Every structure is written in C-alpha cells, then in structure tokens.
Amino acid sequence: MSATWGSKFRITVFGESHSAAIGVVLDGVPAGLKLDTDAIAAQMARRAPGTDSLSTPRKEADIPEIVCGVLDGVTEGTPIAAFIRNANTKSSDYEQLKRLMRPGHSDYGYFRRYGGFNDVRGGGASSGRLTAALVFAGAVARQLLAERGITVGAHISSLGGVEDARFGTEISAESLAALGEERIPLLDESRRDAMRAAVEEARADGDSVGGTVQCAVVGVKAGMGAPFFESVESVISSLAFSVPAVKAVAFGDGFALASMRGSGANDPMYYDGGEVRTRTNRNGGVIGGVTNGMPIVFEVAIKPTASVFKPQNTVDIKEKKDAVLTLKGRHDPCIVVRAVPVIEAIAAIAVYDLLGR
Secondary structure (H helix, E strand, O other), rough: OOEEEEEEOOEEEEEEEEEEEEEEEEEOOOOOHHHHHHHHHOOOOHHHHHHHHOOOOOOOOOOOOOEEEOOOOEOOOOEEEEEEOOOOHHHHHHHHHOOOOOOOOOOHHHHHHHHHOOOOOHHHHHHHHHHHOOOOOOOOHHHHHOOOOOOOEEEEEEEEEEEEOOOOOOOOOOHHHHHOOOOOOOHHHHHHHHHHHHHHHHHHOOOOOOOOEEEEEEHHHOEEEOOOOHHHHHHHHHHHHHHOOOOEEEEHHHHHHHHHHHHHHHEEEEEEEEEEHHHOOOOOOOEOOEEOOOOOOEEEEEOOOOOOOOOOOEOOOOOEEEEEEEEOOOOOOOOHHHHHHHHHHHHHHHHHHHHHO
8 A cells, every 4th residue: 555645846735534633744844945834734623624604513623733844934845744633523423444344445345455454443544634734745745836926726517416607718826716715616706505595405315415616827937847757747636636535637627538539629829918818718727738827627436425424325345245334433514615726736736846847
C-alpha cells in the first residue's frame, strides 16, 4: 500500500478513522513561508463534521498539531508533519461489520486485499476522515500558490438532483474567495433551500444523496503540464480519485463534448492586450495536457453516502451466507458540502506540484 503522492510536492497521509490520530507529512515546502494558521484553521473548519444538520453529528475539532518543519510560524524547508487527533469515536457501532459487509463500502474488497486485518471502524483507512489531512496539505499549498497569484475555489454544481449555475469564461479570484465563505457555496443562491430540502428528505427516509462539485483555478499561465502521463488532467484526476466517494472527473464541458461537433467543441482564440485568450472555455483551460492560460475548470461526481439506515442485502463472511444489514451509528446524509474544501485542496496540491515539474 502506498500512502505517498507527488513529485516535487510530496504528501504522505496516515491513520484511520478510529485510530488515535490521522495526519500528513509534507515534503517539498520551501523554507521561509510564514504560515497563516488562521487561514489553515478556516479551511479545516469548512470540512469538519458536526457543524450543521447536513452532516454527521460526530464532532471533531480538527485542529492540526504541527510537530516539525515549522519554527516560530515559518517553514524550515524540512518535511512538515501534522497530527489531527481523533476524539469523538464510537467504535462499538462497528462490531457487526467484522462479518457483515456494507454495500457500497470497501469492506469486502479490503477483506480480500488485507486478509481481514484491516480496521473496519468508521471505514478505517478508506474513511473520508482522512480527507482532513488533505485539507491541511491543501491549505499550505494554497498559501504557496497565492505567492504566485493563483487562486482555487469551488461550488456545489448539483446536489440531490438540484442544479446550480456553472462557471463562465470569466472567473475572478475574488469570486472564488467569496465562495469559500459560504457553508453551501453556490453561484445561484436561490438553489440553496431546494438543496437543503433534498438532504433533509433523504435523512428522514434513512437514506442519502450525492452530487457534483465544480472547481476552478485562476492565475495559472499557459504552458504548465505535459503530454500523456504528466498532463494536467492526469495529475489532478489522480488526486481527485483518492478522495472517497469520487466516481467521475470531467474537465470543462466534460461528457457534453462527446455530443458536439468539433466546430462547437473548439474554443475560438483571440488576442486580448497581448495575451492569448479563448471566447469559450469548453476544454477547461487544458489542451493536450497543458494549460492554455484560461481558468482550469473541472468537475467531480460524488456518489451518495454509502452508509444508510435502510435494511440492505449483504453477505456474512464468517457464516458464508446471505444476510441483511441494518446500520447504526452517526453518518452523513450527504457528504457533498464537506467535500467542497477537499476538492479545492487536491486542486491546490496538484497545481503546486505541477508548477515544480
């Protein structure tokens, strides 16, 4: 099992949902960066559970403890390690899951892969809990990108079948920053109540809903990336698919491009004050794996939370027979809202790493 990602900016995550702590090691942060701890705390709070009725009632402070690599608030240029303690756990809720496999979860695959030695409590090493470590890493990467005039932001493009507006060709750093101030970040705020209603309806039915998150990166100049294996799409997608529940990634207009003609899918080019721009951004700011100077825009699909309270058909691996599972415990009826800062984080990590390649 590899828990390390990156080339010039390497991150290693560790821990499980119910272990003493989770954490991350960052390698490749230059010396001399004065960390904005308030900005880091704000990002951690956006992802933290138990903040409103849309998330699990499990409450975690999610305060990162930086144990090395930073002196007097300034990076030393050596690896940075941060712990995030797990405090509010109820491991007894997971006792039956040593034998009853949860549909939609990694239980059976992990049982076969690790011979039954994996920690099933809270999802163990596959838990969304570990995305807190990604958010910390992303918060550091954001500050490094800000020094280069690069900003990352995202909004919920759909939730429970309710759709938001979509990013246009012109996206400002200020508008992306404003999205980060909203609990449910939307381009069309009139959709917020309908999204909340969709989540509450699923919760009342013992079920869950999914959705999509559209992310943008502005300030990246043309020429970042490479063909094939180090393409911008490849690098961002490799991190996006490490986020639990992400099942699809699309850049620009994504799958809609498949139904267009080439004349419609191409982005017409023009000079704007000496800079080359495009009239549309159907390709999400990336052509041939390399940026063209337009905003990088991609979207991820997040499946409904697998832990639902309806009885589900499954298998009992100890008795080797069919069974019915009824879950108990504390689970999100929707993880899309909490996933927004995670998707922003992986975008920041990926872009900073790409800049160094």
